[in-house]
Amino acid sequence: MATHKLLLLPGDGIGSEVMAEVKKVIGWLDAQGLASFAIEEDLVGGAAYDSCGQPISEEAMAKAFAADAILLGAVGGPKWANVHYEVRPEAGLLRLRKDLQLFANLRPAMCYPALADASSLKRDLVEGLDVLIVRELTGGVYFGEPKTITDLSDGQKRAIDTQVYESYEIERIARVAFELARTRKNRVVSTEKHNVMKTGVLWKQVVSEVHGSDYNDVTLEHQLADSCGMQLVRAPKQFDVIVTDNLFGDILSDVAAMLTGSLGMLPSASLGAVEEISGKRRALYEPVHGAAPDIAGQGVANPIAMIGSLAMALRYSFGLIEAADRVEAAIAGVLADGYRTGDIWSEGMTRVGTAGMGDAVIAELAKAA
Numbered sequence: 001m002a003t004h005k006l007l008l009l010p011g012d013g014i015g016s017e018v019m020a021e022v023k024k025v026i027g028w029l030d031a032q033g034l035a036s037f038a039i040e041e042d043l044v045g046g047a048a049y050d051s052c053g054q055p056i057s058e059e060a061m062a063k064a065f066a067a068d069a070i071l072l073g074a075v076g077g078p079k080w081a082n083v084h085y086e087v088r089p090e091a092g093l094l095r096l097r098k099d100l101q102l103f104a105n106l107r108p109a110m111c112y113p114a115l116a117d118a119s120s121l122k123r124d125l126v127e128g129l130d131v132l133i134v135r136e137l138t139g140g141v142y143f144g145e146p147k148t149i150t151d152l153s154d155g156q157k158r159a160i161d162t163q164v165y166e167s168y169e170i171e172r173i174a175r176v177a178f179e180l181a182r183t184r185k186n187r188v189v190s191t192e193k194h195n196v197m198k199t200g201v202l203w204k205q206v207v208s209e210v211h212g213s214d215y216n217d218v219t220l221e222h223q224l225a226d227s228c229g230m231q232l233v234r235a236p237k238q239f240d241v242i243v244t245d246n247l248f249g250d251i252l253s254d255v256a257a258m259l260t261g262s263l264g265m266l267p268s269a270s271l272g273a274v275e276e277i278s279g280k281r282r283a284l285y286e287p288v289h290g291a292a293p294d295i296a297g298q299g300v301a302n303p304i305a306m307i308g309s310l311a312m313a314l315r316y317s318f319g320l321i322e323a324a325d326r327v328e329a330a331i332a333g334v335l336a337d338g339y340r341t342g343d344i345w346s347e348g349m350t351r352v353g354t355a356g357m358g359d360a361v362i363a364e365l366a367k368a369a
């Protein structure tokens with residue numbers, strides 16, 4: 001069996017707590033002979049800043065380039081509120097995404113039947129929900145230049161962020177969305193704001209062209225991003241795949257999280273292009289949530305988003321479909337058995353902490369083995 005090089009970057013806040021649970025799952029898969037991993041670990045975010053003055057070291061970047069896949073916990077927190085913008089914890093994550101060219105961010109939001117009552121919406125609106133947000137991750141306002149704050153002569157200040165998209169960036173993310181739609185319900189909603197933004201005009205045009213030339217079999221609808229947000233909480237089951245830019249994708253995925261019960265439920269995969277010679281694609285897997293400073297250190301964070309991110313790595317990077325299916329079935333199993341961390345807990349359910357949820361997943365895996 002091939003050995004997969006996996007780099008673990010726990011990061012800050014609850015990042016290391018949820019990573020500890022994923023390590024249990026990795027250990028279990030290895031022990032069962034279902035997967036074989038060569039594990040490296042390093043610092044990212046505030047933890048790296050505290051250690052070397054940078055939100056990711058050059059050594060960690062080299063490990064990231066050498067890895068078959070990266071698992072990242074979370075970065076950020078109030079401890080670093082006053083560090084210089086260039087070296088803030090989030091800059092480490094953004095550098096990984098940009099330097100590794102991880103342009104395709106897949107954020108599936110699924111509402112497990114056992115959790116339909118934990119959703120922000122009524123059960124019938126969310127039960128069985130399965131939406132995939134395909135977020136462009138290396139362009140847009142996150143990276144566009146100029147990006148400045150300047151002092152003006154009258155004592156005022158001016159801040160500039162720049163939204164830039166080139167057509168190739170829109171085309172490649174549109175292709176990812178259409179390809180994935182073909183494996184699902186064959187429907188794509190593309191969302192932007194062409195009514196106020198030039199990038200929105202280009203986005204809509206390029207997505208339509210890609211659709212017309214190669215994906216006529218997929219149903220395509222365009223929605224303005226504000227309206228898409230509204231539709232997502234009005235009637236979420238109308239969606240199959242949503243393709244959108246970096247900023248709208250960030251916002252819509254947190255909204256979608258609450259339809260599933262909690263931000264602690266949403267995994268993600270950030271993928272690069274398939275390399276021509278090696279056939280490999282760079283990839284980073286991380287929960288959609290952040291470092292959750294309000295609950296960090298208490299052992300109560302939900303590790304399911306992190307464990308689900310490992311399942312996505314097994315599926316997309318390593319082709320270990322059986323192992324991925326087993327991990328996802330174990331997550332569904334513990335929820336059906338009533339195990340709940342605080343964020344998804346309701347009357348009558350078994351309340352567990354982060355480690356308790358990780359142990360329950362292992363027990364469920366073992367039951368099915």
Ligand SMILES: NC(=O)c1ccc[n+]([C@@H]2O[C@H](COP(=O)([O-])OP(=O)(O)OC[C@H]3O[C@@H](n4cnc5c(N)ncnc54)[C@H](O)[C@@H]3O)[C@@H](O)[C@H]2O)c1
Nearest residue numbers: 074075076077263264288289290291292294295301302343
């Ligand atoms: N990918 C990342 O590393 C990432 C993502 C989002 C935010 N952040 C950073 O994290 C810091 C805190 O940001 P924030 O508070 O706006 O967002 P957050 O996602 O950290 O937390 C938002 C809310 O969700 C809850 N939550 C999040 N994950 C949870 C989990 N696994 N289990 C239970 N509850 C959970 C938190 O307790 C909090 O109430 C900021 O510095 C931000 O930049 C990092």
Ligand SMILES: CC(C)[C@H](C(=O)O)[C@@H](O)C(=O)O
Nearest residue numbers: 075076090093094250288290
């Ligand atoms: C931490 C931050 C840079 C990040 C983003 O804005 O992309 C986060 O919110 C996310 O959703 O992954």
Ligand SMILES: [Mg+2]
Nearest residue numbers: 250251254288
């Ligand atoms: Mg976000």
